[in-house]
Amino acid sequence: MATAYFMQQLVEMTDASIEQEHIEMVIYNCPAIPDRTEYILGNSSQNPLPYIIDVAKKLALSKVDIIAVPCITAHYFYNELNEAIELPLINVIGKTAEYLKLRGYSKVGIMATDGTVKSRIFDSSLYESGLECLYPSVKNQSYVMELIYNNVKAGSRIDINKFHIVSEELFNAGAQLILLGCTELSVIKRNCNIGKGYLDVMEVLAQCCVKNCGKLKKQFEELVT
Numbered sequence: 001m002a003t004a005y006f007m008q009q010l011v012e013m014t015d016a017s018i019e020q021e022h023i024e025m026v027i028y029n030c031p032a033i034p035d036r037t038e039y040i041l042g043n044s045s046q047n048p049l050p051y052i053i054d055v056a057k058k059l060a061l062s063k064v065d066i067i068a069v070p071c072i073t074a075h076y077f078y079n080e081l082n083e084a085i086e087l088p089l090i091n092v093i094g095k096t097a098e099y100l101k102l103r104g105y106s107k108v109g110i111m112a113t114d115g116t117v118k119s120r121i122f123d124s125s126l127y128e129s130g131l132e133c134l135y136p137s138v139k140n141q142s143y144v145m146e147l148i149y150n151n152v153k154a155g156s157r158i159d160i161n162k163f164h165i166v167s168e169e170l171f172n173a174g175a176q177l178i179l180l181g182c183t184e185l186s187v188i189k190r191n192c193n194i195g196k197g198y199l200d201v202m203e204v205l206a207q208c209c210v211k212n213c214g215k216l217k218k219q220f221e222e223l224v225t
Contacts, residue, residue: 001152002183002202003029005190006070009206015215023214026062028055036073037115049077053084060087068092068209072181072201073115090212092205093125096179099204099223101129105177108199109134109170111144112181122181134175140166144185152184160192171197177224189225198225 007027016022033055034046052074059067066088069075075093082089100108110122110133123133136144143162151158170178177197180186186202188194203223210216 001155001187003027003070005187006068006183006202006206009203010209013206013210013217013220015217021214023210026059026064028059030055036071036076037113040073040076040115040119048074049080052077052081056081056085056087056089060085066090066209066212068205070183070202070205072183073113073121076115076119076121078121088212090205090208092201092208093121095208096122096199096201096204097125097129097131099199100126100131100177103224105131107132107134107174107176109136109167109173109175109178110181111136111166111170111178111185113148114141114145116181117141122179134170134173136166136169140169144182147188148182148184152187158188158192160188160194163188163192163194167194194225196225199223 007025010023010025014022030051033051034044034048036048038044039046039048056067064087067085068090072092075091078091108126108131110117116122117135126133135141143166147159147163150156167178177199180189180198180200183202186200189198189200200223207216207220207223
């Protein structure tokens with residue numbers, strides 16, 4: 001569902017008046033890739049990296065110009081993946097840090113998978129840009145995982161109350177905005193009224209793709225709700 005929404009974002013962000021002005025895309029949807037979070041946490045011995053590299057190499061054979069990975073947790077493997085392929089690979093973590101620094105943010109909350117939280121893949125890029133990262137408490141992080149795995153991935157009803165409980169904790173801790181650092185959370189943003197003060201990292205990725213391959217509509221220069 002997140003991949004389908006990502007494609008929708010690309011189309012909506014592109015400044016095109018006719019069909020032929022839109023960006024050509026090759027979407028490789030591979031649900032068989034082992035769970036990234038389970039591997040990062042040490043709960044699975046199945047390394048997702050070889051699967052991701054295989055997909056990237058197949059995309060290269062399709063003669064694409066740039067590759068985007070609409071899975072934030074998979075950016076844990078960014079350096080290895082970048083070394084394994086010759087095509088440009090968008091680093092959405094770094095691009096998000098650039099976006100926030102340019103707009104003067106200094107303290108951000110992060111909602112993401114346990115794998116992203118444990119590996120702290122946002123921290124280095126954000127700290128280098130002078131940004132402080134805030135994470136949910138253990139209990140509220142379990143709510144984030146329920147939203148991602150038990151709601152969106154499972155195709156079940158979204159418990160928006162748990163989303164707002166996590167948000168309130170992060171805002172009360174001083175977060176100026178909250179990063180939706182998992183593409184399943186992007187689906188929640190699409191389907192629910194989450195309110196103001198959120199930056200969807202998948203939208204940052206889509207924005208980068210359109211800027212690289214097409215013309216961005218002006219209304220998508222600013223992405224914070």
